[in-house]
Amino acid sequence: MKQYLDQWNIIEGASTVERINEIPDCLEKDHLFLIRKMLKEENFEPNDFIVVEYPATGIYCCNHINNGQYFIIQEEKNKLAPYYTTCDMNEEGINNFPCTSIKESMKLIEM
Numbered sequence: 001m002k003q004y005l006d007q008w009n010i011i012e013g014a015s016t017v018e019r020i021n022e023i024p025d026c027l028e029k030d031h032l033f034l035i036r037k038m039l040k041e042e043n044f045e046p047n048d049f050i051v052v053e054y055p056a057t058g059i060y061c062c063n064h065i066n067n068g069q070y071f072i073i074q075e076e077k078n079k080l081a082p083y084y085t086t087c088d089m090n091e092e093g094i095n096n097f098p099c100t101s102i103k104e105s106m107k108l109i110e111m
Contacts (some may be wrong), residue, residue: 002026008053027058058075072084076098081099
């Protein structure tokens with residue numbers, strides 16, 4: 001069974017197939033290919049995005065290389081899902097919420 005590499009300095013960077021293929025075999029590598037697929041399904045060009053931050057295991061913060069579009073993908077119960085963050089926390093102290101698409105994540109994220 002694949003494990004997390006859990007090394008942000010290897011995971012952060014371009015989302016090109018060539019660069020992802022350079023990553024050792026791990027869950028993050030599989031996730032990056034799935035994120036590329038998710039981007040394509042929403043009519044984005046995956047090569048136009050980079051992983052700008054890998055703040056915690058299974059959380060990928062991605063940014064468009066030119067226009068600042070930003071989204072978050074998070075692994076939850078062995079599935080990847082778009083998430084968004086808010087500046088204010090809810091009554092349970094949470095400010096990170098699932099959403100239905102990368103486009104929705106881009107729209108709802110508060111920075």
